[in-house]
Amino acid sequence: MSNLESRDYRDAMSHVAGAVHVVATSDATVRSGFTATAVASVSDRPPTLVVCANADSATTRAILETGIFSVNALAFDDAMLAEIFAGRTELSGDDRFAEGRWDTLETGAPVLSDALVAFDCRLQQSPLVATHHLLVGEVRAVRYGLRRRALVYRERAFMGL
Secondary structure, three states, X not given: OXXXXXXXXXXXXXXXXXXXXXXXXXXXXXXXXXXXXXXXXXXXXXXXXXXXXXOOOHHHHHHHHHOEEEEEEOEHHHHHHHHHHOOOOOOOHHHHHHOOOEEEOOOOOEEEOOOOEEEEEEEEEOOEEOOEEEEEEEEEEEEEOOOOOEEEEEOOXXXXX
């Protein structure tokens, strides 16, 4: 077991810049989502990505139940969406989707219409590692948005790149 304190680890990780995404899912009636920076490509055969998602999150539980999710890369002008889906406003649940324009692609997961790029995924695996599920998704469809500055998160602040 490491002697490194959780707070020290979080402080160190805050120096690593990460692209900002909204991860979203939906069953037949309710949409939910969260802001994430822990997103990475796994393979292009088949197209697969991974999202690290807090096991205590209602959205994570919904993804495990529905088996579908989208990963929407945000532009710098979408910082308010990142705040909303990070739970830093009074909006929760489906009310968060009042901001932005949302539709669906192949799986039925909510997709942000003007994301830099949106990945529509079907859940393949979800191993639990420490406090997070690794949501491994096969990408079933993509949508490209307009070329704009990307939103990144570093040292606990949003920045444009």
